[in-house]
Amino acid sequence: MSSPPRIPAFHRDAGRFLADDARVGWHDQALWHLRAKRDKAAAATPDWEALRDHAAALKAHVLDQLPELWTRFSANARAAGWTVHFAADAAEMRATVHGLLTAAGVRRVVKSKSMLSEECGLNPHLEAHGFEVVDTDLGERIVQLRHEPPSHIVVPAIHLKRAEVGELFHRELGTPAGLDDPTALAHAARADLRRRFLAAEAGITGVNIAVAETGAMVVCTNEGNADLGTALPPLHIAVVGAEKVVPTLDDAGVLLRLLARSATGQPITSYTTHLAGPDPRRPGHACHLVVVDNGRSRLAADEHHRRALSCIRCGACLNTCPVYRRASGHAYGTVIPGPIGAVLAPAMIGTAAARALPFASSLCGSCTQVCPVRIDLHDQLLAWRRQLADEGLVPLSKRLAMRAGAWFLAHPRLFAAGGWLGRRLGFLARLPIPGPHRLWLRHRGMPDLPADSFRAQWKNRHG
Amino acid sequence: MDEAAFLARFRRDGAPAPHPGRFAGHAWEASWEGFARVLAGVGGSLADAAQEPRAAVQAAIDLAGGRVVAAPAAGERLAAAGVSGWEPAGNGAPGRFADVQLGILWAELAVAENAALLFTAESLPERSLAFLAERLLVLVPAGALVGGMAEGVARAPRHGHHHTWMSGPSKTADIEQTLVIGAHGAKALVVVRW
Incomplete structure (x- = not known):
């Protein structure tokens, strides 16, 4: 923006x-x-x-x-x-x-x-x-x-971190080197800014x-x-x-x-x-x-996304978002980061420029749960993904993976065979993987795989 | 750009979603105990009711260690009660309060729900006193407590240049989420029932 x-x-x-x-x-x-x-x-x-x-x-x-x-x-x-x-x-x-x-x-x-x-x-x-x-x-x-x-x-x-603010204030405001107490730093800024308020x-x-x-x-x-x-x-x-x-x-x-x-x-x-x-x-x-x-006005005319204009800028959706909390606001590259930023950006700066952002979400829905004005944030993110796909703005690798996934899920026998293999070779997912996808496994562990498939467990319990 | 052209960009056809009316929410109890609890949570304090208000204010002035200035509505009460050691806000440039150690204000209303105190153009004609003073002492009429903020807002003025809701002293948690009292405005706020 x-x-x-x-x-x-x-x-x-x-x-x-x-x-x-x-x-x-x-x-x-x-x-x-x-x-x-x-x-x-x-x-x-x-x-x-x-x-x-x-x-x-x-x-x-x-x-x-x-x-x-x-x-x-x-x-x-x-x-x-x-x-x-x-x-x-x-x-x-x-x-x-x-x-x-x-x-x-x-x-x-x-x-x-x-x-x-x-x-x-x-x-x-x-x-x-x-x-x-x-x-x-x-x-x-x-x-x-x-x-x-x-x-x-x-x-x-x-x-x-406070030490970074301390270094900055030492350089810019002349606070003592090594001072990193938040109260002392905030009061140093107060003194400097008070002078500027009075002269403004x-x-x-x-x-x-x-x-x-x-x-x-x-x-x-x-x-x-x-x-x-x-x-x-x-x-x-x-x-x-x-x-x-x-x-x-x-x-x-x-x-x-x-x-x-x-x-x-x-x-x-x-x-x-x-x-x-x-x-x-x-x-x-x-x-x-x-x-x-x-x-x-462009967003207000967009029936799918106009509710995003209800935002009162409280930041609750940022604070709760598991992606924002680990990626930080600067990763979004937009003035407003987090779930609300990812919803606003495609409308405000265009779908091409903001095409990565609607995918920066696990769609867990936590943002929607905390929004004080009940913006349906995770539904909106999903709607943007759909629109990005319609506009051909989803990368080829993702499109091919989605197509392969849809085909796999549509074939029950293949799915069952894949599960059998996965339960035996699942440990491979814990090994370091090369390429850009290694980031996916940083700060994230694969869950333990159960010994039996869901269907087998269901059958055991319910006959 | 032209106002009409600007507004035309937002015009919509069809019936608008209705206004939801006035919010009839929780009936908050107008209790000073509740007010005091919330005020403590936002960094302020309520003077003990057992202490005579005049004596509490005089003690605060005597300990101020510098210039003490009272806003007009507070000054009237202090003068009538024979409290000494303060000066009236008077007239002049808004920056003239930069060296005030203790500002004494008169709040028209207090809200138990959020410890907010209401100051209007009547009680606080010169806003800068409330934000330049190092510390604040706020006098509130004992009968001016309401329960919820909705009731407070309903009683706030619709006319006049300004009004401010103040809940505790100035604060920030911008450095590592550590609470610091006294970011720009008052470093302490004490409320006295008058």
Whole structure:
């Protein structure tokens, strides 16, 4: 979704991450820890499943009513003093933001986390034009200083160890060599970023929810960076995806009850702020809101996949995905990784560029089980596979293997003979195998094969 | 691009899926014990009800070790109660609170479900105080507790420039999933029933 889109080389990049056994194990556990916290929060919320049902129905309504909701939003937002802009694609979004900063004579910008700005390549664009753009979410700041993209939509630096952050901060922020205590590192970043917040001439934020009823935006953080970035500089530019509007504040409340619990297991983010345009107490305070399409209208018109636009970016499907947890976000090569990223990518950057991603899943369905707005993620991945096959985008080796498998399974005697042979020669599968498929057996053991076939066992038990 | 052309891209034929109405979920109990438990879980604390609120606030101010600033709605109560050692937020550039050690705020509502405290343009006209102060002391009227967030949102203002729900102090777990309190905003948050 960044521009230009690079072809996801999922296998190569996942292989690179998998080469470091210790890191894979740690990454897997760190994400599972988030999943466990989500489960605990869900269990402590008696109306959890009804809440998910309600949110899914709300999002279905929203996706059918986007023009009406944005019309209502715009009228109320303009009354509140927002200047509302509409951008067809990433280039127009970048040009709009660039133009606003130039017109205001701004050079120093603080930014809070916005997956949309990552999607549109806003930072590289502004930096190339001489703006100082500082990401202020701690994880985003870490990956910005490392000149790499986030690997997760909620915890952008989850792929890094504390020692790596310590080395980075020693080099970039002058912290003592060898300092790797997370509290000390986070407070060093706080001191550095506090200075930048106070000097910033503009703040750019994403938007978690746009509320049509109030003409206001809701932004959620745990750090307070979006609040500092909007309360201090005289210019605020908010960028929002066209799917992020809801009819009423009560509707926003439903999503707020789901978002943080699904993301980190918190009952709500530390800060949830509702902003309606410029502050009347601040002379010269200017607020702009840029509503962005960038492929969303195309996805909204796709009957099979439009539900993916319900996503509230909680990251729960990433945290639970056995493939994401072991491959890491960078392997996906897209701004949004994990199951939701693999569902969005073919629609947003095209099936050819994203052809590997719908296969980066075991189709276990865990993503669907945790999605707070009940997106049928694993069904969508399967549907994309079907479409990729129809478009001839599945590699020849996979097509031949599938054809051979179908033929084999359609011949019961052959299947039985194959099973007999497999039970005797199954140990061969534990031997190292050459070629690219050896990666398949890394971090994965073949199960023990039973002495008898399923049919034989059935016959023994039931006659 | 033009708004009408932009919105036309999302227009659909046929009847839209209906709005699901208001969510009638679990009836959360409006209990301070529940609020305190959740608040502790998100890194904040509730002052002991046995301690007289005025004395609790005065003790916190005396221990602040630096500048103490009260938002207008809190300041009114402190002045009326004869609490000393603080200054009013006043007017000026939003960055003027950068060296504040203790910010004292007045919350209009507290929610037991998620320990969220509501601040509006009325109670907190200058937002930057809440995010620049090193630590926060939040006064909440004892009768302003509701059970669930749905009820809280229903009572939040539909007008006015801003409102913020705050649940505990600022935090991050961006380095190795280790919880650090005080990422950008307050490093501590204590709630006093007033």
